[in-house]
Amino acid sequence: MSERISRRKLFGMGAAGVAVAGAGAIAVRGAGGEPAPARAASTSDPVPFYGEHQAGIVTPAQDRLHFVSFDVTTDKKAELAELLQEWTAAAARMTQGQEAGAFGAVGGEPEAPPDDTGEALGLPASGLTLTVGFGGSLFDDRFGLASRRPAALADLPHLPGDALLPEISGGDLCVQACAHDPQVAVHAIRNLARIGFGRVSVRWSQLGFGRTSSTSRAQATPRNLMGFKDGTANLKLEDVALLREQLWVGPDDGSGWMTGGSYLVTRKIRMLVETWDRAPLAEQEQIFGRDKGEGAPLGGKAEFDVIDFDAKGPDGEALIKDDAHVRLAHPSHNGGARLLRRGYNYVDGSDGLGRLDAGLFFIAYQRDPHRQFVAVQRSLAGKDSLNEYIKHVSSGLFACPPGVRDAGDYWGRALFS
Ligand SMILES: C=CC1=C(C)c2cc3[nH]c(cc4nc(cc5[nH]c(cc1n2)c(C)c5CCC(=O)O)C(CCC(=O)O)=C4C)c(C)c3C=C
Numbered sequence: 156m157s158e159r160i161s162r163r164k165l166f167g168m169g170a171a172g173v174a175v176a177g178a179g180a181i182a183v184r185g186a187g188g189e190p191a192p193a194r195a196a197s198t199s200d201p202v203p204f205y206g207e208h209q210a211g212i213v214t215p216a217q218d219r220l221h222f223v224s225f226d227v228t229t230d231k232k233a234e235l236a237e238l239l240q241e242w243t244a245a246a247a248r249m250t251q252g253q254e255a256g257a258f259g260a261v262g263g264e265p266e267a268p269p270d271d272t273g274e275a276l277g278l279p280a281s282g283l284t285l286t287v288g289f290g291g292s293l294f295d296d297r298f299g300l301a302s303r304r305p306a307a308l309a310d311l312p313h314l315p316g317d318a319l320l321p322e323i324s325g326g327d328l329c330v331q332a333c334a335h336d337p338q339v340a341v342h343a344i345r346n347l348a349r350i351g352f353g354r355v356s357v358r359w360s361q362l363g364f365g366r367t368s369s370t371s372r373a374q375a376t377p378r379n380l381m382g383f384k385d386g387t388a389n390l391k392l393e394d395v396a397l398l399r400e401q402l403w404v405g406p407d408d409g410s411g412w413m414t415g416g417s418y419l420v421t422r423k424i425r426m427l428v429e430t431w432d433r434a435p436l437a438e439q440e441q442i443f444g445r446d447k448g449e450g451a452p453l454g455g456k457a458e459f460d461v462i463d464f465d466a467k468g469p470d471g472e473a474l475i476k477d478d479a480h481v482r483l484a485h486p487s488h489n490g491g492a493r494l495l496r497r498g499y500n501y502v503d504g505s506d507g508l509g510r511l512d513a514g515l516f517f518i519a520y521q522r523d524p525h526r527q528f529v530a531v532q533r534s535l536a537g538k539d540s541l542n543e544y545i546k547h548v549s550s551g552l553f554a555c556p557p558g559v560r561d562a563g564d565y566w567g568r569a570l571f572s
């Protein structure tokens with residue numbers, strides 16, 4: 156075989172195996188001596204792939220998303236487990252800025268299809284994370300997994316206002332690809348789909364630009380397409396004790412194979428942006444209960460001021476109304492439930508009626524979606540004044556297993572072995 160250039164060689168990393176923590180990646184320690192998730196040092200650096208938890212959950216939210224849901228088309232459990240092993244190996248490489256396979260886009264036999272599609276040649280790792288989840292439908296009778304379905308993965312109930320489209324909801328498996336470069340995220344998903352040919356087929360996918368949450372205090376809070384800062388009161392990677400309580404599945408939670416994992420809820424929420432853009436500023440601020448400039452709670456001054464739900468205006472009326480989004484979504488209203496949100500803005504063109512097909516691809520991780528997401532969404536669904544301007548069109552619930560420990564491990568090993 157002739158000597159060809161590979162993405163790995165372009166980066167001068169040599170022919171040795173996958174670099175676990177790429178050059179420039181830093182690992183930080185959290186409070187209480189517990190190792191906190193490692194972070195990429197810059198937007199082009201790699202995020203470590205191996206660890207106790209999957210990367211892409213508390214990892215500081217990258218700017219771009221390609222999310223995909225797959226249906227499994229094989230009915231052989233061994234083939235499914237094999238696919239997860241192949242995906243893990245490819246993910247370990249791609250997240251470190253390497254090509255999906257050892258030969259790469261141009262280093263293999265001319266007669267064979269390349270084991271990398273090539274569009275990321277010359278691009279750095281760009282903070283790529285790949286996070287895998289298993290949908291409830293994977294636990295039907297095809298693979299003998301029914302008895303291993305966690306109670307927390309019970310289907311989400313129908314909620315008032317849902318206008319869900321089945322063809323862009325659910326799925327057996329999902330992969331969330333986040334990166335600072337959209338081409339790197341798309342390349343990763345495309346290669347996983349290519350590797351899965353004959354065993355999985357894409358059910359639906361979603362591109363996102365512009366994160367709508369911060370998952371670290373080191374990040375500035377971004378804005379959603381309604382123009383408001385979004386992610387201020389999010390769970391953050393520095394909240395180590397809260398993460399243990401609210402995010403990570405514990406050993407006593409009922410499904411041992413999920414220990415160290417987390418449950419992912421996705422909702423594609425269309426915004427009626429043309430209607431929103433005609434709403435007065437004061438009304439927009441009342442809807443969220445925060446001001447549009449600073450993101451401060453109404454009655455406060457700065458973004459991170461504690462919300463005072465009793466604050467009154469000069470007329471003696473509550474500044475944060477009973478139907479304000481932050482009042483209804485607040486943990487004090489929902490039995491203490493919190494979420495780690497890491498959603499993205501999306502625009503899927505326009506809808507043929509001159510309206511933007513735009514909104515929020517909401518992503519939230521949690522320890523128990525029924526106690527957390529469902530509780531919050533039930534509060535919002537009936538009363539939130541934001542509902543006049545949004546429509547939930549797609550929904551997904553996935554069990555994201557713990558992290559891959561080392562090169563001998565793979566996504567979901569504890570479930571399949
Ligand atoms: C079921 C969970 C939630 C859905 C669905 C949801 C939709 C949604 N949210 C915004 C914009 C904002 N949300 C904000 C705060 C906030 N939202 C949720 C949950 C859901 N939001 C929570 C738990 C919180 C935090 C509440 C708190 O503890 O104070 C904010 C304020 C800034 C912030 O804290 O992030 C904004 C803005 C949109 C546009 C939307 C659907 C399209």
Ligand SMILES: [Fe+2]
Binds near residue numbers: 480
């Ligand atoms: Fe919200």
